[in-house]
Amino acid sequence: MSELRIGVIGAGGRGTLAAHAPKVDEGVSLVAAADPDADTLRNFKEKYGKNTFVTNDYKELLAQKDIDAVFVCSPDYLHEEHAVAALEAGKAVYLEKPIAITIDGADRILNTAHRTGSKLYLGHNMRYFPSILAMKKLLDDGAIGDL
Numbered sequence: 713m714s715e716l717r718i719g720v721i722g723a724g725g726r727g728t729l730a731a732h733a734p735k736v737d738e739g740v741s742l743v744a745a746a747d748p749d750a751d752t753l754r755n756f757k758e759k760y761g762k763n764t765f766v767t768n769d770y771k772e773l774l775a776q777k778d779i780d781a782v783f784v785c786s787p788d789y790l791h792e793e794h795a796v797a798a799l800e801a802g803k804a805v806y807l808e809k810p811i812a813i814t815i816d817g818a819d820r821i822l823n824t825a826h827r828t829g830s831k832l833y834l835g836h837n838m839r840y841f842p843s844i845l846a847m848k849k850l851l852d853d854g855a856i857g858d859l
Contacts, residue, residue, distance in 0.1 A: 722786030
């Protein structure tokens with residue numbers, strides 16, 4: 713794939729973490745946002761360009777054929793609905809934690825990912841912070857003994 717085009721469902725709040733995804737020199741860009749808040753959509757468009765697709769309906773975002781992946785950063789109670797719809801649409805999904813608010817909801821998301829073959833990544837964004845990686849290396853190297 714020469715370019716990875718990402719949309720964000722829930723672009724406010726935790727959705728602002730998506731700002732760390734664009735790596736234009738590596739062919740990764742944020743191209744779309746879905747959020748019920750007009751100010752959030754306006755800010756997203758200002759930050760990522762006038763050609764950015766914005767909508768208050770996440771289904772319209774998922775219908776965009778040129779979007780390869782989505783970040784689901786909506787409120788927790790919407791994770792199941794948004795993740796399942798994105799996986800069904802064939803999009804790769806980065807899903808903020810928690811995966812869902814019920815075990816049945818989590819199972820539904822996992823089963824949908826398995827059935828569709830769509831990629832699903834559950835976000836634990838601090839896992840990749842340099843300080844956390846350094847701490848893990850110290851632990852793995854036995855800096856404080858056997859754990």
